[in-house]
Amino acid sequence: MKKTISILLFLTFALILVMNVHAKRGSDGQLNLLYWQAPSTMNPNLSGGTKELEASSVVLEPLGRYDENGNLLPWLAEKVPTVANGGITKDLTSITWKIKKGIKWSDGSPLTAEDVVFTYEYCSNPDTGCTQSNYYSDIKSVKAVNSLTIKIDFTVPKPFPYAPFVGYNAPILQKAQFNGCQGARAQECNKQNFFPIGTGPFKVVDFKPNDVIVFEANPNYRNPNKPAFSKLVFKGGGDAVSAARAVLETGEMDYAWNLQVEPEILIKMEKAGKGKVVSAFGTSVERLMVNFSNPDPSLGELRSEYVGGNNNRNPHPFLSDYNVRRALSLAIDRQVLVDAGYGKAGKISCNVLPAPAIYASSANNECKTPNVPEANRLLDAAGWKKGSDGIRQKNGVRISILYQTSTNSVRQGTQAFIKEMWKQIGVETELRNLSASVFFGGDVGSPDTYQKFYTDIEMYTNNFSGTDPQTYMSNWTCKEMAQKSNKWGGNNMPRWCSPAYDALSAKMSVTSALKDRIRLSKAMNDMLMQDYAMIPLIHRGDVSAHSNKISGVRMNPWDSELWNIADWTRK
Amino acid sequence: MEYLIQGSVMIEKKPHFITFDNEIQHRSLWGDVWRQFCMHKGALAGVIVFIFITLLVSFGPLIHGIDPSTINFRERNLGPSLSHPLGTDNIGHDTLAQILAGGQVSLAVGFFAMLISLVLGTLIGVLAGFIKSLDGPLMRLTDLFLALPILPLLLVIILLFRDTLRTLYGPEAGIFLLIVFVIGITSWMHTARIVRGDVLGIKEREFVTAAHSIGTKKRRIIFRHILPNILSPIMVSATLGVANAIITESALSFLGLGFPPDFPTWGRLLYDGANFIQITPTRVIWPGVFIALTVLSVNYIGDGLRDALDPRLRGK
Numbered sequence: 001m002k003k004t005i006s007i008l009l010f011l012t013f014a015l016i017l018v019m020n021v022h023a024k025r026g027s028d029g030q031l032n033l034l035y036w037q038a039p040s041t042m043n044p045n046l047s048g049g050t051k052e053l054e055a056s057s058v059v060l061e062p063l064g065r066y067d068e069n070g071n072l073l074p075w076l077a078e079k080v081p082t083v084a085n086g087g088i089t090k091d092l093t094s095i096t097w098k099i100k101k102g103i104k105w106s107d108g109s110p111l112t113a114e115d116v117v118f119t120y121e122y123c124s125n126p127d128t129g130c131t132q133s134n135y136y137s138d139i140k141s142v143k144a145v146n147s148l149t150i151k152i153d154f155t156v157p158k159p160f161p162y163a164p165f166v167g168y169n170a171p172i173l174q175k176a177q178f179n180g181c182q183g184a185r186a187q188e189c190n191k192q193n194f195f196p197i198g199t200g201p202f203k204v205v206d207f208k209p210n211d212v213i214v215f216e217a218n219p220n221y222r223n224p225n226k227p228a229f230s231k232l233v234f235k236g237g238g239d240a241v242s243a244a245r246a247v248l249e250t251g252e253m254d255y256a257w258n259l260q261v262e263p264e265i266l267i268k269m270e271k272a273g274k275g276k277v278v279s280a281f282g283t284s285v286e287r288l289m290v291n292f293s294n295p296d297p298s299l300g301e302l303r304s305e306y307v308g309g310n311n312n313r314n315p316h317p318f319l320s321d322y323n324v325r326r327a328l329s330l331a332i333d334r335q336v337l338v339d340a341g342y343g344k345a346g347k348i349s350c351n352v353l354p355a356p357a358i359y360a361s362s363a364n365n366e367c368k369t370p371n372v373p374e375a376n377r378l379l380d381a382a383g384w385k386k387g388s389d390g391i392r393q394k395n396g397v398r399i400s401i402l403y404q405t406s407t408n409s410v411r412q413g414t415q416a417f418i419k420e421m422w423k424q425i426g427v428e429t430e431l432r433n434l435s436a437s438v439f440f441g442g443d444v445g446s447p448d449t450y451q452k453f454y455t456d457i458e459m460y461t462n463n464f465s466g467t468d469p470q471t472y473m474s475n476w477t478c479k480e481m482a483q484k485s486n487k488w489g490g491n492n493m494p495r496w497c498s499p500a501y502d503a504l505s506a507k508m509s510v511t512s513a514l515k516d517r518i519r520l521s522k523a524m525n526d527m528l529m530q531d532y533a534m535i536p537l538i539h540r541g542d543v544s545a546h547s548n549k550i551s552g553v554r555m556n557p558w559d560s561e562l563w564n565i566a567d568w569t570r571k
Numbered sequence: 572m573e574y575l576i577q578g579s580v581m582i583e584k585k586p587h588f589i590t591f592d593n594e595i596q597h598r599s600l601w602g603d604v605w606r607q608f609c610m611h612k613g614a615l616a617g618v619i620v621f622i623f624i625t626l627l628v629s630f631g632p633l634i635h636g637i638d639p640s641t642i643n644f645r646e647r648n649l650g651p652s653l654s655h656p657l658g659t660d661n662i663g664h665d666t667l668a669q670i671l672a673g674g675q676v677s678l679a680v681g682f683f684a685m686l687i688s689l690v691l692g693t694l695i696g697v698l699a700g701f702i703k704s705l706d707g708p709l710m711r712l713t714d715l716f717l718a719l720p721i722l723p724l725l726l727v728i729i730l731l732f733r734d735t736l737r738t739l740y741g742p743e744a745g746i747f748l749l750i751v752f753v754i755g756i757t758s759w760m761h762t763a764r765i766v767r768g769d770v771l772g773i774k775e776r777e778f779v780t781a782a783h784s785i786g787t788k789k790r791r792i793i794f795r796h797i798l799p800n801i802l803s804p805i806m807v808s809a810t811l812g813v814a815n816a817i818i819t820e821s822a823l824s825f826l827g828l829g830f831p832p833d834f835p836t837w838g839r840l841l842y843d844g845a846n847f848i849q850i851t852p853t854r855v856i857w858p859g860v861f862i863a864l865t866v867l868s869v870n871y872i873g874d875g876l877r878d879a880l881d882p883r884l885r886g887k
Contacts (some may be wrong), residue, residue, distance in 0.1 A: 241846045262661055264648060265846055297734040336644050409843055412832040413662045419833060420642045430742045433832045438726075447730060566608055 026230030038236020057560035059198035060171035066558035113144035127183035159512035166538025168259035263343025325532035614875020687755025696766025810873030815885030
């Protein structure tokens with residue numbers, strides 16, 4: 001008996017010792033992250049860029065966030081409010097969050113409901129220029145019921161009320177720190193924007209915009225044994241290839257983000273044995289946008305403009321023909337594109353809404369295998385005859401496509417393949433690549449933005465954060481068309497307009513049962529796909545790499561990749 | 572430019588019967604230049620290499636019959652073989668065919684852009700140096716161009732004219748004209764400054780004063796007496812211009828302002844291949860070697876020409 005007790009005692013001591021060695025805050029030294037696009041601010045409300053959101057996510061935290069499988073987890077909140085647990089009212093117009101007890105800001109003061117209310121006020125003030133304001137749309141009021149309870153009232157029933165204060169787009173700011181920084185002064189508060197006080201596992205100690213950020217472990221973090229690292233260096237600069245090399249080949253860095261690099265390069269680097277490539281499939285789909293309006297430069301102001309009510313009176317000369325669009329999709333061998341440009345980081349996609357899996361439609365699988373003879377037959381039947389130069393034409397209109405995308409070697413490879421594939425069906429393609437900062441820059445004065453879409457076809461990736469597709473699917477309603485009248489601020493790049501689609505979208509915004517929401521989402525996806533308003537190509541994964549010495553990385557496509565950085569350790 | 576008059580020495584170029592009179596042996600200027608040029612071994616090697624590269628990119632595609640735009644998905648990232656002497660790239664293009672096609676474009680861009688900047692730079696430099704009243708305005712214009720941030724300027728030019736030229740001449744010829752023009756118009760300033768400086772020096776020399784005093788017209792003075800004497804700086808800036816234009820073109824292509832992405836040029840091939848240096852090194856090495864050889868050979872030619880055209884160096 002005595003012996004047993006002494007063994008038990010010994011084991012207990014040993015366990016305590018082991019726990020002390022392995023799970024003490026700051027025991028693993030410094031962690032080096034490489035984000036080759038360097039963050040320019042630490043305030044996610046003043047930037048739309050993923051890099052800023054990722055950087056700020058180690059400091060600022062939301063009430064709830066998504067895990068790597070897309071499940072909503074309570075983060076600063078005690079539990080996720082639902083209709084079943086009474087957190088959401090039956091009429092879906094109000095949600096009540098309760099904050100966990102005892103959470104402190106890194107300066108030692110307690111987190112209260114007032115901070116949450118303040119965050120809403122900060123972002124909803126139009127003078128702040130808050131880039132995340134769509135996460136706070138349709139809110140009537142945000143009130144602090146008591147020091148730890150927040151009640152959000154919506155102006156309309158919200159079947160999915162988890163936009164405000166959820167995910168890395170909408171974390172909580174400290175009221176005491178940001179009080180003087182609302183409205184027009186938001187951009188001037190450099191001290192606050194660069195050194196925000198947060199509840200997360202780390203706090204900022206040095207910030208050099210577009211270069212490097214240095215963090216230290218937050219002494220007031222809620223778990224006394226975490227994070228395992230005492231210091232975090234967030235380095236910017238370089239490009240995707242050099243970032244991959246720093247982790248996989250030379251082992252200088254522990255983690256590198258966003259590695260859109262040809263698969264053979266990553267495979268070669270991975271063979272060095274220093275690190276591992278990880279990918280996670282979220283909702284990103286590389287797709288071709290089909291222009292339904294005429295982009296002819298001679299039209300001047302009317303270039304790529306939708307004219308008229310339900311019928312476009314400025315139709316595209318050949319892409320407005322359903323058979324042409326279908327033939328273009330049929331001619332593409334998507335597996336070739338995946339193998340050449342994406343490898344493990346890509347899958348064939350026949351849907352613009354490929355994930356979460358419950359929303360993915362299986363009605364469009366025709367696109368998985370290319371069918372050139374059928375494409376040729378369609379075009380022949382529709383009267384598009386090959387001319388002497390081998391290019392199809394009808395009534396003097398040649399199928400000659402101008403196809404633009406951003407500068408990126410993977411995208412230029414894809415362009416080259418698609419050009420060859422379209423050549424087989426008698427379609428001529430001219431390729432154009434534009435600097436990403438111009439193409440995605442959104443400058444109203446530039447004709448080369450993806451919103452203006454002054455070409456026939458354009459290619460890029462789009463996705464949505466979180467797991468609910470309602471906002472995303474409303475991107476292709478008629479009122480979302482990017483036009484001169486809305487300064488090309490809409491999201492409907494194809495200028496595709498269908499009253500039936502708008503009706504489905506309106507219905508979805510008032511439907512709460514998950515089963516019905518799935519049905520509606522699939523129907524909308526199928527409508528877009530079967531009319532070839534967009535031609536989906538590849539379901540893209542986010543690709544990052546981490547050193548073999550780091551454990552605990554759980555790549556997350558639904559939230560920040562650093563969402564669980566408090567659990568990361570060095571082996 | 573048949574006469575070169577320096578000081579009181581006058582060398583005349585006329586068809587001559589060769590006389591064996593040792594005291595007054597008439598030699599033509601260009602004959603002299605050529606003799607001097609041949610003494611510069613580097614320059615001679617430069618000429619040979621440059622001619623070789625030009626012949627290679629002009630007639631190579633006739634021998635190596637693969638179309639540079641052909642994609643063969645099954646033959647990606649191959650090493651050198653009989654059918655693909657320099658291997659293939661990551662989407663199955665034949666590297667040799669791409670380099671030959673790219674060379675035609677790069678050499679043409681380099682040459683024509685150099686020509687534009689040379690003509691413009693010399694014209695402005697000579698006018699500014701020779702005509703006093705134009706000196707101020709023209710040199711301020713040069714300063715203005717030097718001070719202009721080139722990238723926004725290129726953006727504006729390309730935005731304004733791309734679609735017009737594209738509809739007039741087609742995508743490739745239109746962009747070619749645009750790029751040649753854009754590079755030419757943004758690289759003449761240094762030539763102009765150097766030329767002006769030399770003209771200012773030379774127009775005060777005795778032989779120009781002498782020409783003035785016998786009533787030679789200004790135009791004639793410029794063409795006969797001044798231009799031949801500033802040939803050497805012009806030649807040097809011309810050779811540098813070719814290299815500069817080839818490199819500028821590749822930078823433009825990267826920004827998406829240049830040729831369509833499937834249109835190979837040496838600069839683009841080099842840039843695209845850089846990431847693949849460990850997998851298919853030929854993709855980087857050969858465009859790099861060709862750019863380096865072209866630039867070097869042109870520089871050596873320039874160096875040799877300068878020596879050959881400078882009467883003070885000739886014969887030494």
